[in-house]
Amino acid sequence: xxxxxxxxxxxxxxxxxxxxxxxxxxxxxxxxxxxxxxxxxxxxxxxxxxxxxxxxxxxxxxxxxxxxxxxxxxxxxxxxxxxxxxxxxxxxxxxxxxxxxxxxxxxxxxxxxxxxxxxxxxxxxxxxxxxxxxxxxxxxxxxxxxxxxxxxxxxxxxxxxxxxxxxxxxxxxxxxxxxxxxxxxxxxxxxxxxxxxxxxxxxxxxxxxxxxxxxxxxxxxxxxxxxxxxxxxxxxxxxxxxxxxxxxxxxxxxxxxxxxxxxxxxxxxxxxxxxxxxxxxxxxxxxxxxxxxxxxxxxxxxxxxxxxxxxxxxxxxxxxxxxxxxxxxxxxxxxxxxxxxxxxxxxxxxxxxxxxxxxxxxxxxxxxxxxxxxxxxxxxxxxxxxxxxxxxxxxxxxxxxxxxxxxxxxxxxxxxxxxxxxxxxx
Numbered sequence: 053x054x055x056x057x058x059x060x061x062x063x064x065x066x067x068x069x070x071x072x073x074x075x076x077x078x079x080x081x082x083x084x085x086x087x088x089x090x091x092x093x094x095x096x097x098x099x100x101x102x103x104x105x106x107x108x109x110x111x112x113x114x115x116x117x118x119x120x121x122x123x124x125x126x127x128x129x130x131x132x133x134x135x136x137x138x139x140x141x142x143x144x145x146x147x148x149x150x151x152x153x154x155x156x157x158x159x160x161x162x163x164x165x166x167x168x169x170x171x172x173x174x175x176x177x178x179x180x181x182x183x184x185x186x187x188x189x190x191x192x193x194x195x196x197x198x199x200x201x202x203x204x205x206x207x208x209x210x211x212x213x214x215x216x217x218x219x220x221x222x223x224x225x226x227x228x229x230x231x232x233x234x235x236x237x238x239x240x241x242x243x244x245x246x247x248x249x250x251x252x253x254x255x256x257x258x259x260x261x262x263x264x265x266x267x268x269x270x271x272x273x274x275x276x277x278x279x280x281x282x283x284x285x286x287x288x289x290x291x292x293x294x295x296x297x298x299x300x301x302x303x304x305x306x307x308x309x310x311x312x313x314x315x316x317x318x319x320x321x322x323x324x325x326x327x328x329x330x331x332x333x334x335x336x337x338x339x340x341x342x343x344x345x346x347x348x349x350x351x352x353x354x355x356x357x358x359x360x361x362x363x364x365x366x367x368x369x370x371x372x373x374x375x376x377x378x379x380x381x382x383x384x385x386x387x388x389x390x391x392x393x394x395x396x397x398x399x400x401x402x403x404x405x406x407x408x409x410x411x412x413x414x415x416x417x418x419x420x421x422x423x424x425x426x427x428x429x430x431x432x433x434x435x436x437x438x439x440x441x442x443x444x445x446x447x448x449x450x451x452x453x454x455x456x457x458x459x460x461x462x463x464x465x466x467x468x469x470x471x472x473x474x475x476x477x478x
């Protein structure tokens with residue numbers, strides 16, 4: 053709650069109402085809106101409206117999400133979710149949501165929205181944590197925002213490898229991520245077909261004895277002659293002096309080609325070919341890329357469950373409101389993930405007294421922190437003036453651990469009906 057500061061740093065009227073802020077966050081994240089939330093909870097509309105107007109905005113939501121993301125990363129169990137040793141592997145992907153109101157950002161897409169309009173919630177996920185997100189139009193290519201969402205990540209969770217599906221690939225992303233010391237590791241569906249796009253520095257006859265042969269030759273002369281101009285463009289992007297997604301979309305476009313753009317493409321082809329050869333040769337890399345993407349899809353399922361409380365459509369009337377609603381839902385998801393991860397960390401610490409670290413890792417390997425069957429998002433909300441503290445350690449002691457079957461049975465918090473809770477497995 054410390055992230056939510058008044059929009060006026062001085063001479064602010066009224067005090068921060070934490071209970072009302074929580075109600076507003078749930079209202080926005082579940083697509084209820086504060087007007088409908090007033091009918092579903094014990095708070096009135098005016099009380100929530102003042103807090104929403106003064107305390108909840110994209111900047112405060114981003115800071116709140118960073119605080120929870122950093123808290124998850126500080127838990128003892130976080131490092132055991134690493135896909136690579138000593139490298140943090142993240143994924144990027146977009147999720148489509150319809151909109152109830154016509155805004156400039158909402159666009160038509162018959163494949164996803166039928167005759168309606170919608171937007172895309174583009175998210176960067178690392179070790180199950182949605183560390184950054186932004187809303188883009190449905191007609192915009194997701195690859196144009198990959199560098200933007202990674203470079204502008206303000207949390208302490210800093211990934212080293214970034215994977216995505218085919219929508220994350222363009223003519224320059226390999227180069228841009230390599231410039232900031234990151235490995236762009238997209239997933240290729242048709243590896244055999246993709247292998248025909250390899251580039252080499254020599255002619256075709258020099259590779260005739262190789263099983264996998266480059267089909268094209270890198271134009272080294274073009275890169276050298278435009279090197280200084282290329283550096284100016286790259287420095288402008290890295291420093292954020294220009295709108296990064298706009299310049300990336302222009303550089304990766306097929307229209308209005310010039311020597312600088314073609315030289316950047318040639319340099320990108322070198323880095324892409326190096327990764328593609330590793331991707332073909334190493335099955336572990338292919339498996340890890342798929343695992344990273346699966347974790348992103350698991351977060352999408354949780355994000356969809358939160359949106360389903362009041363339908364899957366956003367009700368924001370402007371791009372700013374759409375960002376607020378999306379980041380409110382991300383904050384709810386982050387809190388659920390933190391709650392689960394906190395319990396798993398407590399369980400990890402508890403089992404260290406009787407089991408080895410390897411046995412604990414095998415026991416918890418198939419338990420995901422992205423689980424929500426034990427969280428009731430619908431119904432009537434009673435916030436109350438005095439909220440009881442959640443004793444995580446007490447909940448951990450109530451977990452039924454069956455080490456013979458290597459599974460963790462469901463937990464039952466005190467005074468809770470059986471039907472509302474189930475296992476953390478998922």
